[in-house]
Amino acid sequence: PAVAQTPAVDQARSAGVAGERYDGFMGFAGAASAEVQRQVSAINIKRRALYAQLAQQRGATPEEVGLTAGCQLLA
Numbered sequence: 001p002a003v004a005q006t007p008a009v010d011q012a013r014s015a016g017v018a019g020e021r022y023d024g025f026m027g028f029a030g031a032a033s034a035e036v037q038r039q040v041s042a043i044n045i046k047r048r049a050l051y052a053q054l055a056q057q058r059g060a061t062p063e064e065v066g067l068t069a070g071c072q073l074l075a
Contacts, residue, residue, distance in 0.1 A: 024066030
């Protein structure tokens with residue numbers, strides 16, 4: 001998804017604390033700071049809106065779009 005990452009989120013990803021989930025959203029695999037949690041939440045909100053928009057354009061559900069994005073992000 002075309003949703004910008006932040007340096008703090010990139011660092012958490014590199015450390016294995018945050019990462020992509022199968023459903024196209026970000027999640028946590030460890031203890032993340034409150035700031036990283038806030039930033040990941042903001043990224044997920046933007047992704048949810050993007051998936052809803054794409055779903056409407058493609059005649060799919062937002063969940064289907066998210067799963068497709070998740071597969072692409074994990075590949």
